[in-house]
Amino acid sequence: MTLDQLRIFVAVAERQHMTQAAKALHLAQSAVSHAVAALEERHQTRLFERVGRRIVLTEAGAVLLTEARAVLAQAEAADLALSDFGALRRGTLSVLASQTIAGYWLPRHLMAFHDSFPQITVRLGIRNTAQVAQAVEEGSAELGFVEGTLPASGLIATPVARDQLVIVVGNRHPWAGAAAPTPAQLMAGEWILREPGSGTRSAFEQALPRFGLAAADLNIIMEFPSNESVRAAVEAGQAATALSASVAAAGIEAGLLHAVDFPLPDRQFFLLRHPTRYRTRAALALARMVWPDGKA
Secondary structure (H helix, E strand, O other): HHHHHHHHHHHHHHHHHHHHHHHHHHHOOHHHHHHHHHHHHEEEEEEEEEOOOOOOOOOHHHHHHHOOOOOHHHHHHHHHHHHHHOOOOOOEEEEEEEEHOOOOOOOHHHHHHHHHHOEEEEEEEOOOOOHHHHHHHHHHEEEEEEOOOOOOOOOOEEEEEEEEEEEEEEOOOOOOOOOOHHHHHHHHOEEEOOOOOOHHHHHHHHHHHHHOHHHOOOOOEEEEOOHHHHHHHOOOOEEEEEEHHHHHHHHHHHOEEEOOOOOOEEEEEEEOOHHHHHHHOOHHHHHHHHHHOOOO
16 A cells, blocks of 8 residues: 555545546546555455445545545655755645634735745645644644634644624614614524534634523524625625624625624634644744744
């Protein structure tokens, strides 16, 4: 079993398609098919089943996918450790961030990093808070940036910034331009929120007990996987939501959203890293940029 075979297997498993995996890897489809067949032949185990035009993982394939990702992450870490001796003249830094951070706070720091180290390639992925923490724990991302309350993990979390949550509604909502709603009115209203696992939703739900409210009592009519889809739905309807002030700012300025006079506590942005895995000089440099007064 080789690293190239594992890379090909992961590409096929993630796309559920031989041709698409071949295109992504810039390989001939026959080479991709041969690599998968060689793995199956070596271990006398089917890794994929064909369903229509697509293929899906077997139980054995799903097990191998988890292990293959971990092996490839370790191989990449070893490669980065060697290239790290080039004094930041080359290399790759893998970063994951939750949506609010990736869309509104982190880009300026990444551009400053690029200006200082233009030959370092930064790979930024966007996930929700729980997924970012899992990726850093597994080693598929060297650094993670998340907001709000962290899921239980053994990661080192360093606070690097603060953010304000606001409740917003669209023009047709009865709270638009009205007096602050009572806690009872908040519970009776309809809500559109981010999906469970997002930092924005977790921070909002954990703020409710301060007002004698329970997240389980919210009348949630929709859940969306992105800030933009939540904002657009609230602008178009008569539901409320809680968003970062940075996310809501454009809608408020355009007159499409109205901030509700119901103060929510601010929350922290955290930099996540694994306590024992090797940290490249690139990771250390970025950490110092986003938190110059500390030792992230």
